[in-house]
Amino acid sequence: xxxxxxxxxxxxxxxxxxxxxxxxxxxxxxxxxxxxxxxxxxxxxxxxxxxxxxxxxxxxxxxxxxxxxxxxxxxxxxxxxxxxxxxxxxxxxxxxxxxxxxxxxxxxxxxxxxxxxxxxxxxxxxxxxxxxxxxxxxxxxxxxxxxxxxxxxxxxxxxxxxxxxxxxxxxxxxxxxxxxxxxxxxxxxxxxxxxxxxxxxxxxxxxxxxxxxxxxxxxxxxxxxxxxxxxxxxxxxxxxxxxxxxxxxxxxxxxxxxxxxxxxxxxxxxxxxxxxxxxxxxxxxxxxxxxxxxxxxxxxxxxxxxxxxxxxxxxxxxxxxxxxxxxx
Numbered sequence: 001x002x003x004x005x006x007x008x009x010x011x012x013x014x015x016x017x018x019x020x021x022x023x024x025x026x027x028x029x030x031x032x033x034x035x036x037x038x039x040x041x042x043x044x045x046x047x048x049x050x051x052x053x054x055x056x057x058x059x060x061x062x063x064x065x066x067x068x069x070x071x072x073x074x075x076x077x078x079x080x081x082x083x084x085x086x087x088x089x090x091x092x093x094x095x096x097x098x099x100x101x102x103x104x105x106x107x108x109x110x111x112x113x114x115x116x117x118x119x120x121x122x123x124x125x126x127x128x129x130x131x132x133x134x135x136x137x138x139x140x141x142x143x144x145x146x147x148x149x150x151x152x153x154x155x156x157x158x159x160x161x162x163x164x165x166x167x168x169x170x171x172x173x174x175x176x177x178x179x180x181x182x183x184x185x186x187x188x189x190x191x192x193x194x195x196x197x198x199x200x201x202x203x204x205x206x207x208x209x210x211x212x213x214x215x216x217x218x219x220x221x222x223x224x225x226x227x228x229x230x231x232x233x234x235x236x237x238x239x240x241x242x243x244x245x246x247x248x249x250x251x252x253x254x255x256x257x258x259x260x261x262x263x264x265x266x267x268x269x270x271x272x273x274x275x276x277x278x279x280x281x282x283x284x285x286x287x288x289x290x291x292x293x294x295x296x297x298x299x300x301x302x303x304x305x306x307x308x309x310x311x312x313x314x315x316x317x318x319x320x321x322x323x324x325x326x327x328x
Contacts, residue, residue, distance in 0.1 A: 246281030
C-alpha cells in the first residue's frame, strides 16, 4: 500500500501518494461551525474505510427546513463486489440485499439534485464527504457543498464526554433512535436530531461555537507507560518510534500513543532522525496551521528527502499497523 501525505489547502483536503500520482479534492466544500435552520443531513454505508479501495453500499439524505424534515432520499447501492462479513454484521446489509440495487453512477445525479446547494451535516461527516466526492468525481460530477460535523460540535460543547461516537452523542442528546443503527437513513436521522438538540443547547447556554477552541489534545511521550502482557514482537510497530500530529478522528492522541507502547513501540513528542512513523490527524480545525502542513509534517518530509527511515501515514493506515496480521 502506498504511503500518503495529507494536507489541508484552500479549505480542501489534499491526498498525495509518496510514490504515485497526486490527487487533489480541489472543489471540496468548507468545514463549518455554524448553527443554521436549513440543511441536509447525510450518511453513507461502505464496504470499508478507504475511499480509494472501498465502495458505497448505501446513501441517504434528509432535507431539513426550519428544523423539520421536509423530504428524504435513500438508496442501496450495488458496489460490484461482495460485502465483507464484518460489514454485513455491522450494517445488516447483505449481498442478497444489494444484488438488484443500482450502481452508484445510476443514482449520482439524483443525489446531487436532492441535496442541491444545501450545507450537509453528519457525524464524522468528512468520511462521508470524501467517499461521495470521489465517487461523484468518477461520474464526472462535483460535490462542492460546505459541511458541518456534529461530532466536532459535540466535542466542543460536551467536554465531559469520554467518547463521541454517534451512539454516545445520541444518548447525550436524548435522541431515542428506534431505527436500525448503522443504516444510512437511520444514522442521518440521528445526526439531524443530535444537531437540533445541540442547537438548542448552544442557544440556552450562550456558547460561541465559532470561538477558537482552547482545548488541546495534549499528551507527553514520557507520560505513556506500557501495560504489561501486550507486547508483540511481530507487530510492525515493535521497536519503532511514532509521532502524531493533528487531531485524530477515532480516538484521543494519548490513547493512540498507549497502543503503540503497549505493542512494544516508542512514541515521541517531536519529529527527529529517530522517528519512523508520523501519523497525520486532521489539521483543518487548527488556527495555528499555515500552508496546510504542520511543522512536524514539514520536518518529516525533509527527513524523507534526506533518506531517513521515516514514513508519513494517514490515521486509518496507522490502525492497520496496530492490528498487524489481524487486518481484514
